[in-house]
Amino acid sequence: xxxxxxxxxxxxxxxxxxxxxxxxxxxxxxxxxxxxxxxxxxxxxxxxxxxxxxxxxxxxxxxxxxxxxxxxxxxxxxxxxxxxxxxxxxxxxxxxxxxxxxxxxxxxxxxxxxxxxxxxxxxxxxxxxxxxxxxxxxxxxxxxxxxxxxxxxxxxxxxxxxxxxxxxxxxxxxxxxxxxxxxxxxxxxxxxxxxxxxxxxxxxxxxxxxxxxxxxxxxxxxxxxxxxxxxxxxxxxxxxxxxxxxxxxxxxxxxxxxxxxxxxxxxxxxxxxxxxxxxxxxxxxxxxxxxxxxxxxxxxxxxxxxxxxxxxxxxxxxxxxxxxxxxxxxxxxxxxxxxxxxxxxxxxxxxxxxxxxxxxxxxxxxxxxxxxxxxxxxxxxxxxxxx
Amino acid sequence: xxxxxxxxxxxxxxxxxxxxxxxxxxxxxxxxxxxxxxxxxxxxxxxxxxxxxxxxxxxxxxxxxxxxxxxxxxxxxxxxxxxxxxxxxxxxxxxxxxxxxxxxxxxxxxxxxxxxxxxxxxxxxxxxxxxxxxxxxxxxxxxxxxxxxxxxxxxxxxxxxxxxxxxxxxxxxxxxxxxxxxxxxxxxxxxxxxxxxxxxxxxxxxxxxxxxxxxxxxxxxxxxxxxxxxxxxxxxxxxxxxxxxxxxxxxxxxxxxxxxxxxxxxxxxxxxxxxxxxxxxxxxxxxxxxxxxxxxxxxxxxxxxxxxxxxxxxxxxxxxxxxxxxxxxxxxxxxxxxxxxxxxxxxxxxxxxxxxxxxxxxxxxxxxxxxxxxxxxxxxxxxxxxx
Numbered sequence: 001x002x003x004x005x006x007x008x009x010x011x012x013x014x015x016x017x018x019x020x021x022x023x024x025x026x027x028x029x030x031x032x033x034x035x036x037x038x039x040x041x042x043x044x045x046x047x048x049x050x051x052x053x054x055x056x057x058x059x060x061x062x063x064x065x066x067x068x069x070x071x072x073x074x075x076x077x078x079x080x081x082x083x084x085x086x087x088x089x090x091x092x093x094x095x096x097x098x099x100x101x102x103x104x105x106x107x108x109x110x111x112x113x114x115x116x117x118x119x120x121x122x123x124x125x126x127x128x129x130x131x132x133x134x135x136x137x138x139x140x141x142x143x144x145x146x147x148x149x150x151x152x153x154x155x156x157x158x159x160x161x162x163x164x165x166x167x168x169x170x171x172x173x174x175x176x177x178x179x180x181x182x183x184x185x186x187x188x189x190x191x192x193x194x195x196x197x198x199x200x201x202x203x204x205x206x207x208x209x210x211x212x213x214x215x216x217x218x219x220x221x222x223x224x225x226x227x228x229x230x231x232x233x234x235x236x237x238x239x240x241x242x243x244x245x246x247x248x249x250x251x252x253x254x255x256x257x258x259x260x261x262x263x264x265x266x267x268x269x270x271x272x273x274x275x276x277x278x279x280x281x282x283x284x285x286x287x288x289x290x291x292x293x294x295x296x297x298x299x300x301x302x303x304x305x306x307x308x309x310x311x312x313x314x315x316x317x318x319x320x321x322x323x324x325x326x327x328x329x330x331x332x333x334x335x336x337x338x339x340x341x342x343x344x345x346x347x348x349x350x351x352x353x354x355x356x357x358x359x360x361x362x363x364x365x366x367x368x369x370x371x372x373x374x375x376x377x378x379x380x381x382x383x384x385x386x387x
Numbered sequence: 388x389x390x391x392x393x394x395x396x397x398x399x400x401x402x403x404x405x406x407x408x409x410x411x412x413x414x415x416x417x418x419x420x421x422x423x424x425x426x427x428x429x430x431x432x433x434x435x436x437x438x439x440x441x442x443x444x445x446x447x448x449x450x451x452x453x454x455x456x457x458x459x460x461x462x463x464x465x466x467x468x469x470x471x472x473x474x475x476x477x478x479x480x481x482x483x484x485x486x487x488x489x490x491x492x493x494x495x496x497x498x499x500x501x502x503x504x505x506x507x508x509x510x511x512x513x514x515x516x517x518x519x520x521x522x523x524x525x526x527x528x529x530x531x532x533x534x535x536x537x538x539x540x541x542x543x544x545x546x547x548x549x550x551x552x553x554x555x556x557x558x559x560x561x562x563x564x565x566x567x568x569x570x571x572x573x574x575x576x577x578x579x580x581x582x583x584x585x586x587x588x589x590x591x592x593x594x595x596x597x598x599x600x601x602x603x604x605x606x607x608x609x610x611x612x613x614x615x616x617x618x619x620x621x622x623x624x625x626x627x628x629x630x631x632x633x634x635x636x637x638x639x640x641x642x643x644x645x646x647x648x649x650x651x652x653x654x655x656x657x658x659x660x661x662x663x664x665x666x667x668x669x670x671x672x673x674x675x676x677x678x679x680x681x682x683x684x685x686x687x688x689x690x691x692x693x694x695x696x697x698x699x700x701x702x703x704x705x706x707x708x709x710x711x712x713x714x715x716x717x718x719x720x721x722x723x724x725x726x727x728x729x730x731x732x733x734x735x736x737x738x739x740x741x742x743x744x745x746x747x748x749x750x751x752x753x754x755x756x757x758x759x760x761x762x763x764x765x766x767x768x769x770x771x772x773x774x
Contacts, residue, residue: 007496013647040448049436058424061623097650104649129648236448238655261516263484268625
């Protein structure tokens, strides 16, 4: 065989193909997962760019240590300690080349071929793609209005090959759903005493526009809890900076070796630039601006759906983040609807790539963060006309 | 098993440990592989930083395409076409998060467990580490003064599991050796008709301070040739930008999928910043400045070795790049010498991590690019005193 089994088993990103189709500026696209460009603090970053060479010198340009820039890791530890009382030190943080790399590193370190990976259904396709390279068996657990279906989770946890569990507890991608406090507690109880790594991927957690912040499922577990964060949704995805948090020293040591082998370290230039931005600006005021915008965009989309969608079409009502998930009546095809919508110059992502099995296709994902409110209303009106 | 077999089989970077030991400013360190900071064009990059937001706008900060910034890929294609007549288009180039990621992506795409990977002995430890994650069998071929030992190569190419061959043809790391034109032609002939990928890793090629540039071994092979390049040794390693070149479309498609899964794309901010620097400055004049400095540093080290090392100690004479390789008489231990040298506050890298087997340890690597000429002379004098 010329190529590896693992690459032949890994799907190309369906979304990247959809994005290519819908790049035409005449198309109203709800297909992407792009932050609104107003979430990029460009003027403040320009101020940092004007001074970082003077302030930090040639270490911006030289090789750097694998875990990442220590003051940035300390900043992250302090923030999570303030907001979530996790008792972190800088050594519990490793900077990654975007959260996508965190998924690859975790796959490298813990997944053997055939290992069971519990994942939400629908699940984040970037995780499905990253883990697929390590040839696991996906164990799907339905995600419902208030969190995971605990009966299915219980059965999955009893599988002899189960190794880890991947969740997006806040404003999940693709569903927009948030695990309730009760569901988090129940899941934490079910995991107690199990030798199963819990990966909580939380790129959107700061972008809550309704309701109260909730504790992480693994907040009290030092050994099995892995938390992923990112600057992509709040400062810039273009610089590719995310981070892995775990208080398990042995696991962190293996992640560090995998990181050395994978890209040595993430851009120290970008790490210092973001750090300089963070310590010299009011980050929360910046976040609040994004939250206000996304709330308005989400409300506009929901109001239009209420007005233009037939009653038999169901959809989620996000408390934050970037997505709404739509469910058509059983038997209707989201792929067929995609073709009809494209004929009206509207794009979305059919649900297919968010399932590890191919049998549920009456769902699709809408993104509201990268369209004007006028475009949102017009796009939903057109979509309603083909439903 | 809690962790993956692959991570348990992957060595931690020995060099990163040595660097930690030798970070003390009182130590004269020839252990690193760091470019001299004067190779970073900081003033010219500051000029680009002053204008890129105005010139390129929010696309610096947004998600970007997986293969990389098209104008940068076109720039690279044009350069290799000018210098090496490879007939490349931008689509033959994929930007990676440093060359280290190129090694990881290639391992992901082509290596199954047990596949044969031909590698130079001594070989680049970053490649040994990256490929180890995919659990190959390393097939070592001795690297001699003028290139690979062709008798051993011939035997390795007859192994039924052989999948790819990894080489650093110019100023190899760790040996500083360069394949002669005749050896390149001979190796190319031996590979002809074989279904074996040839990976030529060339981060130092532009830093030739003696002799004439030589053609790539795979220059005439469209299907099996993979060429790796980097901006780390000529502009900045800190931004982590390298690239993969291959004219094999099927292979490039798989590398693209592996890149999506691994980190989605490399920093678009850094890609555009480097591109803006490249098109607005005289890059060759900058390179010439680095070459002049490294020639002087190399000459200084060689002159000191000639003066202070006993005659029975052998060493290579590089035509470019960053390293000199020293061979002690058979039976002497480079690890023991390391301890004696550290007692004199001089550091180097013992040869051990550059072998896939553990039996040759009478060799060590010296780096000359990151020390002043005075420090080079003093350090070699001290090293000579413990030989």
